[in-house]
Amino acid sequence: MPYPDASLEAIDTICNNAWMAFHEFRLMSLKRRADFMRAIARRLDNADAALLKTAMEETHLPEARLRSEKTRTVFQLTSYAAACERGAWLDARIDTTHTDKNTVIPDLRKTLTPLGPVVVFGASNFPFAYSTAGGDTACAFAAGCPVIVKGHPAHAATSQMVADIILEAARETNMPEHVFAHVHGSSFEVGKALVEHPRVKAVGFTGSFAGGKQLWDWANARPEPIPVFSEMGSINPVFLFPEKLKNATKEIAEMYAASVTTSVGQFCTNPGLIVGVESKELDQFIELLGEGIAQTPPAAMLHPGIAKAYAEKRQTALSQQSVTEVAESRNTSEGAQGIATIATAPASAFLSNPVLHQEVFGPYSIVVRCADLTEMHLLVLKLEGQLTASLMATEQDILHNPALVESIKNIAGRFIMNGVPTGVTVALSMQHGGPFPATTDSRFSAVGADGIKRFARPVCYQGWPDSLLPDELKNANPLGIWRTVNDVLTREAIQ
Amino acid sequence: MPYPDASLEAIDTICNNAWMAFHEFRLMSLKRRADFMRAIARRLDNADAALLKTAMEETHLPEARLRSEKTRTVFQLTSYAAACERGAWLDARIDTTHTDKNTVIPDLRKTLTPLGPVVVFGASNFPFAYSTAGGDTACAFAAGCPVIVKGHPAHAATSQMVADIILEAARETNMPEHVFAHVHGSSFEVGKALVEHPRVKAVGFTGSFAGGKQLWDWANARPEPIPVFSEMGSINPVFLFPEKLKNATKEIAEMYAASVTTSVGQFCTNPGLIVGVESKELDQFIELLGEGIAQTPPAAMLHPGIAKAYAEKRQTALSQQSVTEVAESRNTSEGAQGIATIATAPASAFLSNPVLHQEVFGPYSIVVRCADLTEMHLLVLKLEGQLTASLMATEQDILHNPALVESIKNIAGRFIMNGVPTGVTVALSMQHGGPFPATTDSRFSAVGADGIKRFARPVCYQGWPDSLLPDELKNANPLGIWRTVNDVLTREAIQ
Structure with missing residues (x-):
């Protein structure tokens, strides 16, 4: 084991140090925070082949995918740095003093202030974009919070290399010492100690439901x-509306075969549930989708734990009553990982069996067949909250089913028309x-x-007198940001 | 008991009805929501003497105070209606489709959508502004959420009268049936059943720590x-800086005597803790504040429960080691309620005794004496989160103590200079x-x-095609709201 778990003593020191750093870091201008983030981006962009090689060894993801994920991570850092500097996110509001019916109403000015040290738990499936220097870390830095990353044990060496890049960038831009720290931990005790430490003030997590909910429970019991923001994935249902399905059976089947299997289905936005209405077009769609899936070879998954969980959950899902396997990767050798799979079941089975609502993390999807759109609506009302929901529909399909469409919107954060949920811009x-x-x-x-x-x-x-206010609230608006002054949005200075 | 507790069956029906209303209400335009809110405001504004008479009887608050609170409630409804219609709160963001390195980036448009039925628990100390048609109800309606109010048992009749006004306004403006419901409940079972009902999607609460934390725990165990937003009050510390105290001893003492005792101290922003540095000015301040307090007669509190709790907590606070009573309302008769009280203690006692950090809801405040500003800083670092923190300070006081000032800011939501925390604009x-x-x-x-x-x-x-988007996201910007289009804030239409 090259990276032993952090001791509880080490964690205590790290959290206390982050707290000390917080006092300095939160006073730094938006520009200085942005410069720090851009320095991380630059160093990550320039990181040499060793980093990609390590990531490939640890995650089994292909080089092209990792390279584009690294580019995405650089873009996140630079675009959030730009947003940080633009300052609109501060939602600056100013209500100047005035007299109302002989009462003096005081001058009120509102901005945002950082919560404090943030602990980030990275995702196993995104070693760059949702890990050490990923979205949560970038957001926390932009907000003015020191960050403590617990590296994912499945890519500990990659995480350590990125952590070193962040530390170098911090030195280069004269950030406070301890603005960033990185700890290793395979046991749950490390995560628990971090979340329960009194100096930690927020948590960001990307991963499984079990993991994210556990962190949230610990945080709430303090x-x-x-606040804990856990992104715990979902089954990202796709709804096939009749007219559209009739018009584009083949295109949709091809699109979904690709979406289900990209990166061996290891995306939180992987569509695990496709819902249609019994018809000859649906039968045809299932056949075509099955054909696409059968042509997809099995592939190594991110780490043995994920491969094992996929094999088990896939088996559990396929063994449920009324579930039929449609197709799986052809010519699969003994012990192969990530066997692409399509199953099907009638809506009645889905409605009565919560097991079928669970995410099978990997290249698996079930096609659920409804008797009609009324049964589809019933199914929607039974579904849990989702990151995304997609409609394959013509405008007429939408206009004829307003209540159903609204119900679908109501369960999801992103509401997609005629597209796939994978690919998060x-x-x-x-x-x-x-x-x-x-x-x-x-x-x-x-x-x-x-x-x-x-x-x-x-x-x-x-x-407060003008001279003592933070820059974003000063009369002269020295940062030139958008502010709501006496209920009017403006970039003008206050006279 | 004129208002029996709602039965569990009734609560179930009410929550299910609210869910049905949600499907319609959330589709209503911002203007229609605003019209509904303005109709409530108009009816409340016109409500006759019977409403004030009932509120006076139930709360023991004087007519002038209740009248101004009713005016405030009307203003909340109309100003939040205006904000609802202005649409800036939707934070509409649009990123139009484009091609990036041969990849088509889809059109993305973000707005806000309501969470679902909201349960509101009103405050005993604000029968209008933070109760039935108060801030939480107004915010929920503006967001597009149906509301279920649990009337506070201490002013059940007032709450029922306001509920009737809301129901009349809903009928007048053709709102969906069940967009609003009102239930009575003295037992905790009513609140628990409401918070645990699967159709309820958010909770607003104003009141005690014990109550707010309990609702939050129930909601998290579902x-x-x-989400539960509980506003649970605080002790609203006031920090006396040396130069300012020297320059304005008398003014500050008078200001604070009034702030501590207004409405018998029954505000969540009542300053329960005043912190200064040992000096002859501090002694003089304590003497003057004590004199102001002694001149304040005792007064009936909102309800017997609050009066009893105040008497007990006041007694507990005064009996702590090293706490000395400075003054209390003069000529207090046997069994009087709401005896105004000032106590004092050295910082060492406050630092070592968490009992002294607790809110004594009523006209009570403790003056804590620090050896110097370093000890004041230690005390700040030991304080819990607060709604407000106030500084009595000159600009030099601020400029000479940046770290202390930052630490004070870090514990509070509102950061007041040379003013009192009571009076929430x-x-x-x-x-x-x-x-x-x-x-x-x-x-x-x-x-x-x-x-x-x-x-x-x-x-x-x-x-999504333009014609199927909600109005706030359509190219033409028919609502004329501010939107961030491709990272630029604008009210222009998209070509």
């Missing part, structure tokens, strides 16, 4: 509970967070610069 | 946990929410139109 308009159990708080997003808001809270300055 | 810049235990989530506010965001979550539309 004497001082803290990094943009301000992205929402990566849905109703429980997709995430622990549907009001926040793990992707896009709005994710910064998970780690900051509003503070209102009442009656 | 199979599907839901209803404005977008207000923050009424602080780190735990002041509230259960410091990232939200119970006052001001930003409070709407407690009850809505982002949803991202990916790849």
Whole structure:
């Protein structure tokens, strides 16, 4: 074991150090935070072949995928740095003093202030983009929070290399010592000690339901509970509407075969459930999708734990009553990992069996057949919260079924028309967070610069002289940011 | 007992009805929601003397105070309605489709969608502004959520009268049936059944720590946990800095005597802790404050439960080691309620005794004497989260003590200079929410139109044709709201 678990003493020291760093780091200007993030991005962008080689060895992901994930991570860091500097995320509000019916109303100015040290638990399936220097870390830095990353044991060496890059960037940009720390831990005690430490003020997590819910429970049981944003995946249902399915059976089947199997299905946005109405087009769709799946060879998964869980959950799902296997990867050798699989079941089986609602993390999907759109609506009302929901529909399909469409929207964070849920664009308009159990708080997003808001809270300055206010609230608006002044959005200075 | 507790069957029906109403209400335009809120405001504004008479009888609050609270409630409803219609709270973001290195990036558009039925638990100390048609109800309606109010048993008749006004306004503006419901309940079972009902999706609460924390625990133990915003009060510390205290001993003492005793101290922003540095000015301040307190007659409190709790907590606080009573209401008769009281203790006693950190809800405050500003800083670092923290300070006091000032800011939601914490302006810049235990989530506010965001979550539309998007996301921007389009804030239409 090259990376022993951090001791409880070490964790205590690290958390206390992060707290000390917090006092300095939160006073740093938006520009300095952004410069730090850009320095991380630059170093990560320039990181040499050794980093990719290590990541390939640890994750079994192909080089092209890892390279593009690294590029994405660099983009996250630079685009969140730009958003941090632009300052719109501070939601600055100013209500100037005035007199109302002989009462003097005080001057009130609101901005955001960081919560404190944030612990980040990275994902096994994204060693760069949702790990050490990933989205949660970038958002926390932008908010002004020191970060403690617990490296994922499945890619501990990769995580350590990225951590070293962050530490170098911190030195280069004269950040406070201990603005970042990295710990290793395979046992749950490490995670528990981090989440329960009184100096830790928020948690970001990407991974399984069991893991994310456990962190959330620990955080809520603290004497001082803290916010935990756990992104725990989902089955990302896809709904096939009749007219569309008739018009585009083959295209949809091809699109979904690719979406289900990309990266051996190891995405939290992998579509694990496809719902259609009994018809000859649906039969044809199932056949075509099965053909696509059969042509997909099995492939090594991220780590043995995930491969084992996939094999077991796949087997459990296939063995449920009324579930029929449609197709799986052809010519599978003994002991192969990540066997692509499509199953099917009638809606009645899905409605009565919660096992079929569970995520099978990997290249697996079930096609559920409804008698009609009324039964599809019943099924939607039984579904848990989801990161995404997709409609394959024509405009007429939508216009003829407004209640069904609304019900689908109501369970998801991202609502996709005629597209696949895989592929999460990094943009301000992205929402990566849905109703429980997709995430622990549907009001926040793990992707896009709005994710910064998970780690900051509003503070209102009442009656302060201009010279003592933080820059974003000063009359002259020296940062040139958008502010809501007396209910009007403006970039103008206050006279 | 004129208002029996709602039965569990009745609660089940009410929650299911609210869920049905949700499907319709959430589709209503911002304007229709605002019209509904304005209709409630108009009817409340016109409500005749009977309502005030009932409220006076139930709460023992004087007519002038209740009248101004009713006016405040009307203002909350109309100003949140205006904010709802203005639409800035939707944080609409649009990233139009484009091609990046041969990859088509889909069109992404994000808005907010309501969480679902909200249960509101009103405050005993604000029968109008933080009760039945109060801030939480107004925010939930603006967000598009049906509301179920559990009337506070201490003013059940007032609550019922306001509930009837809301129901009339709902009928007048053709809202969905069951968009609002009102239940009575003195036992904890009513609250528990409401919070645990699967159709309830969020909770707003204003009251005691014990009550707010209990609701939060129940909500988190649900199979599907839901957000609870509990505003649980605090001791609202006031820090006396040396130069300011020397310059304005008398003014500060008078200001604080009034702030501590207004409405018999029954405000969640009542300053229960004043911290200064040992000096002859501090002695003089304590003497003057004691004189002001002695001149304040005792007064009936909101209800017998609060009066009893105040008497007990006051006695407990006064009996702690090293605590000395400075003054109390003069000429107090046997059995008087709400005896105004000032005590004092050295910082060492406060630092070592958590009992002294607890809120004594009523006209009570303790003046804690520190040896120097270093000891004041130690005390700040030991304090729990607060709704507010106030500094009595000159600019030099601030400039000479940056670390201490930052530490004070770090524990509070509202940060006041040379003012008192009582008096919570209803404005977008207000923050009424602080780190735990002041509230259960410091990232939200119970006052001001930003409070709407407690009850809505982002949803991202990916790849939708313009005609099927909600109005706030359509190219033409028919609502004329501010939107962030490709990272630029604008009210322009998209070409």
